[in-house]
Amino acid sequence: MGKHITFIGLDVHKETITVALAESGGRDDVREYGRIANTPEALTRVVTKLQRVGGELRFCYEAGPCGYGIQRQLTAAGHGCVVVAPSLIPRKPGERIKTDRRDAVNLARLHRAGELTAVWVPDPAHEAIRDLVWTRECLSASYRERENSRFLLKERNSLFHENGNSDNITFMKTIVIANQKGGSGKSTTAVHLAAAAEAAGDGPVVISDTDPQGTAADWFNQRKQSGIETPRYSELSLDDLAGRVQALDQAGAAYLFIDTAPSIGAVNADLFALADLILIPLNPTPADLRALVKGLPLIRESGKPFQFVLTRVRPKLRNNDGAAMALGALGLVLSSRMHERVIYAETFAHGKTALETEVKGIAAQEITALWHEIREKLERENS
Ligand SMILES: Nc1ncnc2c1ncn2[C@@H]1O[C@H](COP(=O)(O)OP(=O)(O)OP(=O)(O)O)[C@@H](O)[C@H]1O
Ligand SMILES: [Mg+2]
Incomplete structure (x- = not known):
């Protein structure tokens, strides 16, 4: 028995x-x-x-x-x-x-x-993220109100003051790409998204690199040597971040992507303050999730909308699914993912993106879908 x-x-x-x-x-x-x-x-x-x-x-x-x-x-x-x-x-x-x-x-x-289907139970690290989500929901309600009044102010200015002073009023959307974990795919995501936004006709798009490693800046220099000038590149002086961002806006940029260094620090706090969206590229592994938790307080303090984008996803890794499901349940993960693909790494090394190399390839499709999702999120945050 x-x-x-x-x-x-x-x-x-x-x-x-x-x-x-x-x-x-x-x-x-x-x-x-x-x-x-x-x-x-x-x-x-x-x-x-x-x-x-x-x-x-x-x-x-x-x-x-x-x-x-x-x-x-x-x-x-x-x-x-x-x-x-x-x-x-x-x-x-x-x-x-x-x-x-x-x-x-x-x-x-x-x-x-034996007829029950178990859900994945998050460990305390994931629960910390969930706490953050509640905070974020509260914060983003007040953020939306602020954004709405900014929008109304812009409308009023353009209606009543044709040549009115529109200083301090921005149209450009700033996307800060951050994760203090090194190698999470920040730079790869930043340049690919910038190229996808430009290719979708949503430009002018500008990339800035605040990482002393200069990965995105190097990418742009290589790109320029092969005669491709878009997306544009702009230095960001850390002494006058707000002024520089405003200047880009007034110069007519539509989207600014800022690549950041793999560290938590004062610079990132200043950058978050300028962000319309903080994008967190994340390898969906338990180790990366645990590392992420350390950086969350800074994001929480910024009070800015943020989204996770799953990068370097390997479809057959069970850990990937668990972590992805946990984050997905929070509603903060973009449904489009960047999978682990050689084409991302290879093109990046030559100042290119998967979009130019295989226009209709699977990588180009997923990065385009990701950009569309982000654009919609930004539009929704403002509506
Ligand atoms: N989706 C992907 N598929 C394959 N390789 C990738 C992918 N994303 C990034 N990589 C590779 O992983 C490495 C790290 O990526 P990347 O430089 O974008 O990360 P990062 O977060 O910017 O790193 P750092 O913290 O050092 O700035 C690079 O060699 C890059 O080519
Ligand atoms: Mg980088």
Whole structure:
């Protein structure tokens, strides 16, 4: 006879948890255990009681606003616990009336039958990102209000003061590409996006490089030698960043892409202050996510809209999927990704981009899709 397993369905609410039990080997003997307070202590008491019966305990509950604390508590205590996507829970036709008891019983029964699909449970690093998202949502509401009033001000100026002084009023959109992790793909993303924006007819586009390594600047110099002058390049004097950005705007630039150094520091804080969007190229690996968390406070403090773009994605790497799913669930990841492709590295080294080398190639398509998504985000932030 196999080992005895108790499958435990938890219907979790803010204040309470309804518990139901299904024993392995049985068919219909799913029973309600009862309702307990949603506290670690109350859960520990249930676990202790159930352990006395012997055998293995396997818990499950639906993903929801109460988070992953229960899952972490139970797995730390050595028990299995899966968090289930509500949309993936099989429901019988006509099963519309939901009660806590019925939900808990249903979960226990389905868990025993092996019919539940677990969601990926984020580790504390991912949860830190989630906290950031809440902050960002609050901040971006006030940012949008500010942007709206800026827009109205511009309109008023152009309507009433044909030759009015439009100093301090900007039309150009500034995209700062940052991630303090070296080699995350900042420079590759910056130049490819700038080229894609130009190719889409959204220019004039300007690139600036604030990284002392000068990767994007070198790229531009090589490009110029082969006779390609767009996107344009402009030095940014760190002493007068705001003035320089304003000058580019007044010179008629539509988009400014700023490549940054792999470090967290005062320079990046000043750059974030100028950004309409902070773009964070991210290799979706747990190590890169952990490294990212260190840089998040600076982004949070800037109060500027930000998005992650998954770069160097390798489709068959399971880690990639986990990290991508976790970030995707936050709604802050652009759906277009840059995959790991030789063409990005090869063209970059010669002052080119995948867009010129294989105009209709898969890399050109994904970078164009990425640019369109970013452009839409910027438009939406302003509408
Ligand atoms: N999508 C990709 N596919 C293949 N290679 C890539 C891709 N993105 C970047 N690379 C390669 O990875 C290396 C690092 O990329 P890149 O210089 O863009 O990163 P970075 O974040 O700017 O680095 P740093 O922090 O040093 O400035 C380069 O050799 C680049 O060619
Ligand atoms: Mg770089």
